[in-house]
Amino acid sequence: MNQLNSKNFNNATSTNLDKRLGSLDLFDQAAPLVSIGAWSCDLANERLDWTDGVFDIFGLTSVDALDRESAIELYSEESRELLERKRSQAIEKRAGFTLDASIVRPDGIERWIRITAATRGSNGRTEMLFGMKQDITDDRMRWELLRAQAxxxxxxxxxxxxxxxxxxxxxxxxxxxxxxxxxxxxxxxxxxxxxxxxxxxxxxxxxxxxxxxxxxxxxxxxxxxxxxxxxxxxxxxxxxxxxxxxxxxxxxxxxxxxxxxxxxxxxxxxxxxxxxxxxxxxxxxxxxxxxxxxxxxxxxxxxxxxxxx
Known part of the structure; x- marks a missing residue:
C-alpha cells in the first residue's frame, strides 16, 4: 500500500511539473504577441534579470551588458523619479505597485511601458522585486488621441x-x-x-x-x-x-x-x-x-x- 501511494505521488509530482513546464513554454510563445516580459531585481546586489520580452521592449538584446544603473537612465526624468519613489515605498512596505512609464530606447524610439511589481523576502525584510513589463505605447497613443478629441x-x-x-x-x-x-x-x-x-x-x-x-x-x-x-x-x-x-x-x-x-x-x-x-x-x-x-x-x-x- 505504501509502495502504491509512493508511486502515485511520484506520478502526480511528475504530472504537475510537466504542467508547469508546459505553462512556462506557453507563456514564452505568447509573450511576443503582446510585447510583454518578466523581470526581477535582487536587492542584495541590484542584479537585474530580464526575459527576452523585456529586452525587446527596451530595444536591447540579451548579449548587451545589463545593469540597473544603465537601465534606469533609459527612463524619462519624470518617470524615473516616480519609479524610484514607488520602488522605495514597495521595498519599505513589502508591497507591490503598478506604474506607467516612458522610456527612450538606445535607438531613440520613445515607448510607454506598464510596470507591475511584487516583493519577496523573509524575516520581515524585502529581498527581491519582480514582476512584468508590457509595452503599452499603442494603447497610450489611442488614449491621448481620445483625450485630445474630448x-x-x-x-x-x-x-x-x-x-x-x-x-x-x-x-x-x-x-x-x-x-x-x-x-x-x-x-x-x-x-x-x-x-x-x-x-x-x-x-x-x-x-x-x-x-x-x-x-x-x-x-x-x-x-x-x-x-x-x-x-x-x-x-x-x-x-x-x-x-x-x-x-x-x-x-x-x-x-x-x-x-x-x-x-x-x-x-x-x-x-x-x-x-x-x-x-x-x-x-x-x-x-x-x-x-x-x-x-x-x-x-x-x-x-x-x-x-x-
Whole structure:
C-alpha cells in the first residue's frame, strides 16, 4: 500500500511539473504577441534579470551588458523619479505597485511601458522585486488621441473648457504651475448683437477668427482655450515677462479690431481683455488667478479700455 501511494505521488509530482513546464513554454510563445516580459531585481546586489520580452521592449538584446544603473537612465526624468519613489515605498512596505512609464530606447524610439511589481523576502525584510513589463505605447497613443478629441473645441480647434478646467483643478503646489506666468482672458463685446443681426454663422466666423489670432499671437502659450460662448483664455509661460506680455497684448488688440470679412460683409469685432500675473515662485491658487483675471476683464468691459494692471 505504501509502495502504491509512493508511486502515485511520484506520478502526480511528475504530472504537475510537466504542467508547469508546459505553462512556462506557453507563456514564452505568447509573450511576443503582446510585447510583454518578466523581470526581477535582487536587492542584495541590484542584479537585474530580464526575459527576452523585456529586452525587446527596451530595444536591447540579451548579449548587451545589463545593469540597473544603465537601465534606469533609459527612463524619462519624470518617470524615473516616480519609479524610484514607488520602488522605495514597495521595498519599505513589502508591497507591490503598478506604474506607467516612458522610456527612450538606445535607438531613440520613445515607448510607454506598464510596470507591475511584487516583493519577496523573509524575516520581515524585502529581498527581491519582480514582476512584468508590457509595452503599452499603442494603447497610450489611442488614449491621448481620445483625450485630445474630448478636450478640443470642435468649432475653433483650440482647447475647450474641460481642458482649461484641468488647470483650475490643480492644487496650489502642482508641478505644472511652476511655469505659468500670466493668465489672459478675452471676451467679445456685444456678441449677442452679432448673432441677432447677422446670424449664428457670422458669430461662429468671429469666434474662429479670434481663436486663429490668439494662436498666431501666442505661439509659445501653454494653452489657448475657449472657456465659454465668446470667452477665451490664454496661459503664458513664466519666461515671458510682464512687460513683454503687455506689449504683445497692446499689439494684438489692434489686429483684433480689424473688421472681419464674411459673405461680402465687414463685421466689426470688439474685444475686452483681462489678465493676472502668477506669483514668480509658483505658489498660487489657479482658481484665485482666474478670479483676478476675470475681475480685470469685467472692469475692462465696463470701462471699454485696455487694462493697465
Amino acid at each position: 478636450e478640443c473645441d470642435p468649432l475653433t480647434g483650440v482647447a475647450n473648457r474641460t481642458r482649461f478646467q484641468r488647470f483650475l483643478d490643480q492644487s496650489s503646489n502642482g508641478v505644472a504651475l511652476d511655469d505659468i506666468g500670466t493668465l489672459i482672458l478675452f471676451d467679445i463685446d456685444d456678441f449677442k448683437q452679432i448673432n441677432d443681426r447677422w446670424g449664428h454663422a457670422a458669430g461662429d466666423a468671429c469666434l474662429v477668427n479670434l481663436a486663429d489670432n490668439l494662436r498666431k499671437a501666442f505661439i509659445n502659450a501653454h494653452l489657448v482655450s475657449r472657456i465659454g460662448g465668446d470667452e477665451f483664455a490664454v496661459l503664458l509661460p513664466s519666461s515671458i515677462s510682464r512687460a513683454q506680455t503687455k506689449v504683445e497684448l497692446q499689439s494684438l488688440i489692434g489686429s483684433l479690431l480689424r473688421p472681419i470679412q464674411w459673405n461680402g460683409c465687414l463685421l466689426t469685432l470688439k474685444v475686452s481683455v483681462g489678465f493676472a500675473f502668477a506669483c514668480k515662485d509658483g505658489k498660487y491658487n489657479p482658481q484665485t488667478l482666474f478670479n483676478t483675471a476675470d475681475e480685470a476683464l469685467y472692469c475692462a468691459k465696463n470701462r471699454k479700455i485696455f487694462p493697465s494692471d
